[in-house]
Amino acid sequence: xxxxxxxxxxxxxxxxxxxxxxxxxxxxxxxxxxxxxxxxxxxxxxxxxxxxxxxxxxxxxxxxxxxxxxxxxxxxxxxxxxxxxxxxxxxxxxxxxxxxxxxxxxxxxxxxxxxxxxxxxxxxxxxxxxxxxxxxxxxxxxxxxxxxxxxxxxxxxxxxxxxxxxxxxxxxxxxxxxxxxxxxxxxxxxxxxxxxxxxxxxxxxxxxxxxxxxxxxxxxxxxxxxxxxxxxxxxxxxxxxxxxxxxxxxxxxxxxxxxxxxxxxxxxxxxxxxxxxxxxxxxxxxxxxxxxxxxxxxxxxxxxxxxxxxxxxxxxxxxxxxxxxxxxxxxxxxxxxxxxxxxxxxxxxxxxxxxxxxxxxxxxxxxxxxxxxxxxxxxxxxxxxxxxxxxxxxxxxxxxxxxxxxxxxxxxxxxxxxxxxxxxxxxxxxxxxxxxxxxxxxxxxxxxxxxxxxxxxxxxxxxxxxxxxxxxxxxxxxxxxxxxxxxxxxxxxxxxxxxxxxxxxxxxxxxxxxxxxxxxxxxxxxxxxxxxxxxxxxxxxxxxxxxxxxxxxxxxxxxxxxxxxxxxxxxxxxxxxxxxxx
Amino acid sequence: xxxxxxxxxxxxxxxxxxxxxxxxxxxxxxxxxxxxxxxxxxxxxxxxxxxxxxxxxxxxxxxxxxxxxxxxxxxxxxxxxxxxxxxxxxxxxxxxxxxxxxxxxxxxxxxxxxxxxxxxxxxxxxxxxxxxxxxxxxxxxxxxxxxxxxxxxxx
Numbered sequence: 001x002x003x004x005x006x007x008x009x010x011x012x013x014x015x016x017x018x019x020x021x022x023x024x025x026x027x028x029x030x031x032x033x034x035x036x037x038x039x040x041x042x043x044x045x046x047x048x049x050x051x052x053x054x055x056x057x058x059x060x061x062x063x064x065x066x067x068x069x070x071x072x073x074x075x076x077x078x079x080x081x082x083x084x085x086x087x088x089x090x091x092x093x094x095x096x097x098x099x100x101x102x103x104x105x106x107x108x109x110x111x112x113x114x115x116x117x118x119x120x121x122x123x124x125x126x127x128x129x130x131x132x133x134x135x136x137x138x139x140x141x142x143x144x145x146x147x148x149x150x151x152x153x154x155x156x157x158x159x160x161x162x163x164x165x166x167x168x169x170x171x172x173x174x175x176x177x178x179x180x181x182x183x184x185x186x187x188x189x190x191x192x193x194x195x196x197x198x199x200x201x202x203x204x205x206x207x208x209x210x211x212x213x214x215x216x217x218x219x220x221x222x223x224x225x226x227x228x229x230x231x232x233x234x235x236x237x238x239x240x241x242x243x244x245x246x247x248x249x250x251x252x253x254x255x256x257x258x259x260x261x262x263x264x265x266x267x268x269x270x271x272x273x274x275x276x277x278x279x280x281x282x283x284x285x286x287x288x289x290x291x292x293x294x295x296x297x298x299x300x301x302x303x304x305x306x307x308x309x310x311x312x313x314x315x316x317x318x319x320x321x322x323x324x325x326x327x328x329x330x331x332x333x334x335x336x337x338x339x340x341x342x343x344x345x346x347x348x349x350x351x352x353x354x355x356x357x358x359x360x361x362x363x364x365x366x367x368x369x370x371x372x373x374x375x376x377x378x379x380x381x382x383x384x385x386x387x388x389x390x391x392x393x394x395x396x397x398x399x400x401x402x403x404x405x406x407x408x409x410x411x412x413x414x415x416x417x418x419x420x421x422x423x424x425x426x427x428x429x430x431x432x433x434x435x436x437x438x439x440x441x442x443x444x445x446x447x448x449x450x451x452x453x454x455x456x457x458x459x460x461x462x463x464x465x466x467x468x469x470x471x472x473x474x475x476x477x478x479x480x481x482x483x484x485x486x487x488x489x490x491x492x493x494x495x496x497x498x499x500x501x502x503x504x505x506x507x508x509x510x511x512x513x514x515x516x517x518x519x520x521x522x523x524x525x526x527x528x529x530x531x532x533x534x535x536x537x538x539x540x541x542x543x544x545x546x547x548x549x550x551x552x553x554x555x556x557x558x559x560x561x562x563x564x565x566x567x568x569x570x571x572x573x574x575x576x577x578x579x580x581x582x
Numbered sequence: 583x584x585x586x587x588x589x590x591x592x593x594x595x596x597x598x599x600x601x602x603x604x605x606x607x608x609x610x611x612x613x614x615x616x617x618x619x620x621x622x623x624x625x626x627x628x629x630x631x632x633x634x635x636x637x638x639x640x641x642x643x644x645x646x647x648x649x650x651x652x653x654x655x656x657x658x659x660x661x662x663x664x665x666x667x668x669x670x671x672x673x674x675x676x677x678x679x680x681x682x683x684x685x686x687x688x689x690x691x692x693x694x695x696x697x698x699x700x701x702x703x704x705x706x707x708x709x710x711x712x713x714x715x716x717x718x719x720x721x722x723x724x725x726x727x728x729x730x731x732x733x734x735x736x737x
Binding site: 015052061277 | 590597668702
């Protein structure tokens with residue numbers, strides 16, 4: 001054997017063989033090198049392993065389609081030209097194309113076929129479930145893809161983090177909020193309990209410290225953690241990979257303990273199949289337990305597995321306590337003389353009046369108008385939120401008085417930003433000193449105060465209507481995008497502070513400054529007023545046409561607080577911290 | 583499954599176009615023989631066995647000039663034990679971590695070469711580089727990823 005191989009030349013030849021094609025002389029050269037060197041063969045194997053793994057992690061359209069029910073399309077004559085040999089075009093016979101197309105379907109279909117065929121037999125073929133679309137796209141980054149009907153938004157994820165209870169994250173960067181999508185990749189926390197719903201229907205209750213790797217809608221790898229998995233019939237075939245073993249669920253509930261060096265599994269209900277290492281498709285039935293690493297089974301381990309019912313009861317109790325504490329905070333805040341209005345969204349409000357509990361007398365109660373729905377608020381059943389998903393839905397109020405600064409604070413759960421501008425709090429006429437607080441369709445917060453409404457600017461309200469006078473001199477203070485579709489259904493705390501004395505506008509998301517901008521001289525106005533205004537919509541009762549701008553927020557707004565003061569960042573942070581639901 | 587089957591065949595043929603043709607034939611036989619599959623046995627091993635037969639048939643029907651490997655080298659490669667499914671899973675898992683360490687240019691090239699399946703000549707032309715230079719760059723990235731995978735697996 002030849003020891004001193006020319007590794008650069010070998011790498012070049014291997015790359016040619018994987019990426020392009022080898023000339024006849026290069027092919028002979030590769031053959032000769034591999035024949036004479038075990039080291040070269042080893043290198044060849046290693047590079048091919050990496051290449052195959054890359055094909056799996058970044059599946060090309062062709063390989064993805066090979067394993068999809070739409071595979072017939074891949075084998076249409078036009079595509080075959082693209083994929084057939086450039087040296088010998090047309091070698092592939094149409095019959096082969098069609099048959100191959102059908103054969104591809106089976107690679108996915110075979111799984112279902114095998115499951116169905118077996119009936120109760122302990123076999124689940126899992127050819128494709130664990131290795132599709134393992135794309136390392138940054139988590140929850142919305143993308144767009146072209147479809148026949150236009151551009152469609154897509155997101156990356158295989159599961160949803162439904163709920164966390166007292167979870168400690170390694171750091172803020174790795175923190176994942178409830179309701180977030182879980183993309184393929186690692187997922188770790190050092191304590192507490194997380195409930196994860198996989199798209200296939202399986203639910204995992206995971207107690208930390210835990211380290212998981214989400215592989216697909218159908219598979220997860222567990223390195224650490226105590227887990228209870230509930231797998232309904234629709235998710236039959238769900239795989240938990242642990243300690244070199246595939247635990248294949250046949251529609252059941254089972255527990256897995258991968259903590260403190262243990263690796264054991266117990267079936268609570270139904271049965272699972274164990275595959276890999278010392279297991280050869282061994283069936284584990286209800287009441288049975290085994291170790292995955294040949295160690296003795298700890299008979300007490302089931303008692304350590306998180307029980308969702310008990311955890312949820314504890315969570316409800318904690319929520320009640322937290323809500324009681326929050327109510328106390330709100331009651332104290334209601335007496336703050338700086339307060340202009342406070343709409344606490346308590347669970348009992350009568351009729352269509354939306355209570356304002358501020359002790360000051362600037363603002364009236366809100367009036368619910370149109371199709372507004374009361375839905376569970378941030379404290380679930382303990383509080384109420386108002387959903388304003390229809391264009392005519394609005395909470396209307398009237399606020400008298402003049403003010404020297406503004407602080408707006410609210411919690412919002414946004415379903416979508418479906419309009420160009422989506423209202424948080426807008427004064428009707430947008431006259432001098434009046435505020436507009438809203439979110440643009442791209443997720444940017446907008447805060448503005450009218451400075452001089454006498455300056456004539458005209459705004460079109462419709463193709464058949466005359467333009468109306470709308471905006472005078474004002475400046476809109478934008479944040480960067482703070483909301484994206486992946487945040488649908490999450491509660492977010494928003495705040496805006498307009499401080500003419502300090503000449504600053506500061507906006508906050510979840511208690512943290514998201515943008516701050518100086519108020520330039522021409523935009524300074526220190527006599528502020530609100531008048532008639534709306535939460536979650538924009539009222540324009542004095543417009544001269546029947547057309548109106550659609551700005552209702554498609555979502556829920558809770559606990560709108562308005563103060564005649566520029567709260568400090570610490571005070572905003574306090575409102576966020578005391579109000580956030582753990 | 584398809585990438586692994588593709589990799590299994592490519593390693594033995596060292597030719598992308600021939601590999602795609604044998605892969606199609608293998609898929610066809612898998613479909614035809616679905617009822618022969620014995621539940622309880624490894625599905626992956628079963629498909630590899632079918633691929634092996636298709637490879638033999640392919641080699642038999644091709645002229646030597648079209649094949650990259652002589653019978654001797656083919657047998658050496660074929661006789662080498664392929665890594666287990668568990669090892670392959672671990673490699674893929676490690677690779678997912680490793681690709682995060684690539685810089686923007688490297689990630690882009692990998693995306694273009696693998697996911698987007700853009701011919702190297704097109705990538706080279708777009709980047710105003712020679713085909714050889716792009717090939718070498720890709721080769722270096724794969725080597726780097728391979729080393730990273732090894733480190734992670736050994737841990």
